[in-house]
Amino acid sequence: MTATTSAPAGVGRRIGTVAAVAAVLAVLVGVVAGPEHRRLGPQTTGDPALAERIRAAAGGHGGYRSLAVAEVTPTTVTTSGLGPADIGAPFEIGSVTKTFTAALFADAVTRGEVRPDDPLERALPELTGTPAGAVTLASLAQHRSGLPALGATAAARALATTVNLNPYASTTTAQLLDDARAAAVDPQQPPTYSNFGVALLGTAVVRAAGADGYPQLVADRITGPLGMTSTSFAATGAQVPDTAVPGHRDNGRPAPRWAGEGYLPAGSSTFSTVDDLARWAAAQLTGAAPGTGALVPTAQDDPGTSIGWIWVTSGATGADGARYPYVWHNGGTAGFSSMLALDREGGRAVVVLGDTTAGVEPVARTLLFGTPPSDDGADLLAWAPAAIAALFSLLALRRALREGALLPIADGLLTAVFGLVLLWNRGPWASVGGWVWGLALAPAAAALAVAVLRGRGLPLHPAGRTVTAWAGPGVSALLVAVVVWAG
Structure with missing residues (x-):
């Protein structure tokens, strides 16, 4: 005692x-x-009416600090921002990058550079004779390849995300392929969201096109033709734009930047502005974007949800209680959240970018369909x-x-x-x-x-x-x- x-x-x-x-x-x-x-700041920029709707759409949900939003039709773009972040500066967009990879894949099919049923090893002969080399490009685009969510190198660093470090820093394209050579494939695995698979898909498309890396292929076929001049990729920390918005951790402190070459096609470290993504969304609505065939569902996921080439199609409940289909992809990094949602039937789209990890999907659905705002506080x-x-x-x-x-x-x-x-x-x-x-x-x-x-x-x-x-x-x-x- x-x-x-x-x-x-x-x-x-x-x-x-x-x-x-x-x-x-x-x-x-x-x-x-x-x-x-963590709450939306009082600052307002851009269109006042849209700003008012954004604040209402955010509802009682805490966790937001700044939101940059674009409402898009085939002929108009309206932007607004709430909070202290510069609405015109680049945000990290995370897995919204996968919509670029989806478009490049669909476009490569149209060009005859690849076929959906091609095995991965056809574009990446380093994988010949391996389980990963036998999976099809279509299965990678549908998250049905049987590959794990991350390659071995990134998986070993997965703890880094819990300690606010960069999980993708050590994975170059060469290391990604080394991980693929050693990767097991589980044919019985249910559809599993795989950054590993999408990174390999993007690498295969780049190789089939004869391009000098993923950023170059995106510039040649997407951002250059569409005038998306503020979209860039950071394979290293030195390539992070000087004007990029800082992200924020759960306690409001600055979040670390992610950078890494191997997972660029999956969205490890892509920077873009709400204006650039509005151009991208408008091009989906008008058909001006390459590879819009990626939007078309090719496989059923859960009831009410299907997947095309990476793009997801779901339903949202509108203010009138009716269900409305929309095509979307979201993204998240250490200090950011993003959402690009398309109402193809209504000819409208919404882009929402946030500088915290709080999900912005509810804001996008409310702006598109009048879905009741989330009143959730912290978990x-x-x-x-x-x-x-x-x-x-x-x-x-x-x-x-x-x-x-x-x-x-x-x-x-x-x-x-x-x-x-x-x-x-x-x-x-x-x-x-x-x-x-x-x-x-x-x-x-x-x-x-x-x-x-x-x-x-x-x-x-x-x-x-x-x-x-x-x-x-x-x-x-x-x-x-x-x-x-x-x-």
Whole structure:
């Protein structure tokens, strides 16, 4: 049993006063410097009427910071933006890039460069005799190849996405092909969204066209002819546009940039503007884009959902309760979310770009069809770190007041630090601001103040526990290191 001590009344009052002051200061720190409440900023640019509709479409959903939107018809484009981001600057568009790859594939079929039933090894002879080499280009475009979601190199770095690093940095095109040579193919695998498969599809189309890389083929056949002058690719960090909008993590802090060559056709690191993507959407509606055959469904997924060459066709419920079909693809990176949705029957399209990870799909559906706005706040699971942090802070205060040695008090404080860092990184910041972090910090700050006041009169470790007393603080320090690294 750990010894406990009690302080004389006068000392106890002084400890209580200092602890209370520390707690109040902690709350103030949370309010002033805590995690940012992720919500749409008050700034408005572009068309005022569209801006008003965007804000209404965002509903009560927290998590957005800035939104850049284009409403498109075959002959008109209306743009508007909310929040501090420059509406004309490039955003990371993530897997919306796959619509370029879809178009290049369909266009290559039209040109006679490839056939849908070609095995992958026909364009990429390095894969001859391998399971991956035998899958068809069509199966890659339909996410039905049996390949995994990621190649081995990117999969090994998948943890990087949870620690705010770049999962695609180490995969060059050569490494992508090495991963494909070693990849297993599961013929019984249900349709599985595969960045690996789409990256290989894009690589095959580039090779069949004789192009000097994916960015060059996109420039030759898509962005150049359509005048999409602000769309670019970052195979390395040095190729990120200087004017690119910064992305934001869940706690409002800047997100890392993704860059990598091998997964460019899947959307690892593509930058584009709402104006460029509006041109792309309009070209889908008018047929001016290459490879519009990719929009046509070729396979059924879930009931009510089908897939063409990468493009997905689903239904949305309008304000009148009717179901409306639309063709779409979304995207997401470490600090961005994107959506391109086409109402082909109505001759309309919407592009929505956001500078946080909060999904923008509901905004697109509301703008297109009047689908009721989402009123969801943060995921309830996001409140779990708040509960953990508050509990650990309270326990730290209890131990600081009651323990009779320094190491158990240090253990409690380190555990509180673990909870506070976890809350900082993964808290409910789509719903609330830093004051919640300040409230969780308050007991820990009070505990630290109490520990300082009591510490001079306490032994380092409880009697008889010279070695084992270090175990608790050691484990807690390790947890702190892990959660800081994963931040």
